[in-house]
Amino acid sequence: MRLIINSAQLTNEFERLMGQYQKYYWTTAWAGVSSKHFDYLKKNQGKIQKIVVGLHFYQTHPNFIETFLTNSSVKFIKQPQGTFHPKLYLFYDTNRRWELLIGSANFTGEAFTRNTEATVLIGSSDDANNDTLDKAFELVEESWANSAYFTKDELAKYRLAWQNLRPKLNSLSGTYGGANGKTSKPIYEVAASSMTWKEFIKKVKDETAHGLRERLRVISISKGLFQKVNHFEELSNDERKFISGLPNHLHINGSVDWAFFGSMKGAGQFANRIINNDVNISLALDYIPLKGQITRQHYDNFVQTFKLSLPGNYIATATRLLAMKRPDVFFCLTSKNQKAFCEDFGVVYNSIDYNGYWEQVIERIYDSEWWLNPNPKTTEEKQVSDARAAFLDSIYYER
Numbered sequence: 001m002r003l004i005i006n007s008a009q010l011t012n013e014f015e016r017l018m019g020q021y022q023k024y025y026w027t028t029a030w031a032g033v034s035s036k037h038f039d040y041l042k043k044n045q046g047k048i049q050k051i052v053v054g055l056h057f058y059q060t061h062p063n064f065i066e067t068f069l070t071n072s073s074v075k076f077i078k079q080p081q082g083t084f085h086p087k088l089y090l091f092y093d094t095n096r097r098w099e100l101l102i103g104s105a106n107f108t109g110e111a112f113t114r115n116t117e118a119t120v121l122i123g124s125s126d127d128a129n130n131d132t133l134d135k136a137f138e139l140v141e142e143s144w145a146n147s148a149y150f151t152k153d154e155l156a157k158y159r160l161a162w163q164n165l166r167p168k169l170n171s172l173s174g175t176y177g178g179a180n181g182k183t184s185k186p187i188y189e190v191a192a193s194s195m196t197w198k199e200f201i202k203k204v205k206d207e208t209a210h211g212l213r214e215r216l217r218v219i220s221i222s223k224g225l226f227q228k229v230n231h232f233e234e235l236s237n238d239e240r241k242f243i244s245g246l247p248n249h250l251h252i253n254g255s256v257d258w259a260f261f262g263s264m265k266g267a268g269q270f271a272n273r274i275i276n277n278d279v280n281i282s283l284a285l286d287y288i289p290l291k292g293q294i295t296r297q298h299y300d301n302f303v304q305t306f307k308l309s310l311p312g313n314y315i316a317t318a319t320r321l322l323a324m325k326r327p328d329v330f331f332c333l334t335s336k337n338q339k340a341f342c343e344d345f346g347v348v349y350n351s352i353d354y355n356g357y358w359e360q361v362i363e364r365i366y367d368s369e370w371w372l373n374p375n376p377k378t379t380e381e382k383q384v385s386d387a388r389a390a391f392l393d394s395i396y397y398e399r
Contacts, residue, residue: 001126004119010105011037011112013121014089017099018044021091025140026051026107029085030059034109038064048073049092052143053107054084055158057169062159065150075147086143087119090136099123100136167296167363192344193368200370200388200395201381207394215394216380218260219387221252222324226290233282237275244274245320245332261393262320262332270317273309280309285325294329296358303354313353327390331361337396344396365389 004010018024018040024047031053032038041048045068053060054077068074077084089101103119105111122132150158188194195203205212225239226232232240241248242256245264250256264270273281284305287298299322306318315333322330333341333352342349347360365371374385384391 001123002121004101004103004121005117007111007113007115007117010117010119014101014112015040017089017091017101018047021093021099022047023049023092024051025049025090025092025137027086027088027140027143028052028107029054029056029083029087030106030108031064032061032106032108032110033063033067034061035107035112037107037112038109042067045071045073050140050144051075052077052140052147054080056080056083056085058158058162058165059106059108059169062155062162065155065158069150069152069155072149075144075149077143077147080146084143086139088136088139090133090140095130095133096124098133100132102136167359190344190346190364192341193364195368195370197370197373197375197385201376201384203395204384204391207397212380212384212394214257215260215391216383216387217256218258219324219327219383219390221250221256222327226325231282232285233277233279237277240274240277241271243321243324244270244317246271246274261323261327261390262316262334262336264317264320267314267317269310270314278309280305281321284309285321288322288325290325294326299358299362315352315354315357318354319357323390323393327387328385329362329365329389331365331389331392333357333361334393336398337393340396340398341392365392 004013014037018037024041028051048071051068051074053064053074056077060076065076087103087105087107089107090098091100092098100122101119102122103117105115105117105119111117124130124133127133222243225235225243229235232243235243238248238250242250242258245258245262246267247265248258250258259265284302287301287305288294289298302322303318306314306321310317316335319330320332320334323332331341338352339349341347341361342352345361345364347364352360371388374388376382376385
């Protein structure tokens with residue numbers, strides 16, 4: 001009997017056991033596809049006697065299910081009472097020749113690499129009366145009786161749910177967009193995320209670099225311009241420039257400082273596209289609804305079309321347009337605010353591309369207390385609330 005607490009040792013022992021024994025009886029809460037053990041299992045399906053895998057919290061990868069969809073020796077716990085949580089791996093030849101791994105490790109790549117796991121290795125020599133072996137078989141048989149196979153239609157539905165819920169599962173674990181998006185602190189210790197609405201609105205009002213009323217005018221004018229037309233291309237040249245953060249001659253009840261929320265006057269290629277009324281920019285903005293929830297699909301459609309006009313990584317110009325159309329969701333990320341924002345939100349500075357903007361900026365905003373629970377007390381605060389993501393610029397702008 002041996003206690004294994006090192007991921008490298010666990011990986012080596014699991015590999016040895018998979019190769020040495022001819023029959024597998026396993027129960028595991030979750031299963032993934034990002035380990036060499038999965039590759040071996042896939043190639044040696046004949047060794048599987050009974051494997052039961054749980055699905056709770058959508059942690060089991062749909063590709064694992066698909067791989068064993070037609071294997072009658074692999075079943076899944078779909079509707080258990082409570083959470084199906086055992087991690088028991090019995091490697092068996094005879095009642096006198098077997099070994100058992102039992103502990104905290106699921107059959108996932110993380111368990112064999114990054115996670116802290118504790119697993120006990122028990123062999124036939126440790127169990128003279130086969131009491132442990134009998135109990136192991138009892139759990140496998142009980143789990144098998146409560147499990148079921150997947151159909152192709154069920155797998156398609158599971159995959160859709162898995163894809164939709166992955167971002168939330170990642171954010172709950174403090175990870176945004178995979179391992180590279182992981183903060184150095186749990187989300188509740190990230191000050192910018194736990195900031196209350198009262199704290200947020202105070203920071204907005206305390207800004208000394210710009211005036212709150214002028215910022216609200218920019219938001220109000222941009223909102224009115226988007227509402228008066230069906231497509232961005234239908235606006236006048238100066239109106240498009242105003243929304244885009246470019247020098248213009250638009251006068252609505254006097255001049256307005258269009259540079260609030262990100263000046264793009266140095267973005268020459270972007271300015272040319274706006275002046276020439278590039279249809280792809282207008283089509284890109286069509287994917288962003290004026291009301292309702294903004295999803296990753298909305299954003300991805302915008303990015304794909306925007307890149308037809310400006311190939312490359314033009315985060316500042318793209319997010320200026322997004323922030324003016326939906327200031328409640330998007331924040332114009334520029335060289336003037338990126339450093340301070342990244343420090344407060346636990347994002348690696350100067351690492352944000354289009355994927356990173358959604359995963360490391362928008363998903364963090366969506367998880368923030370001040371964004372989730374605004375509590376405006378005045379008309380002015382209500383106007384800020386309706387544009388609260390964009391107003392991060394007033395908090396993090398550095399002159």
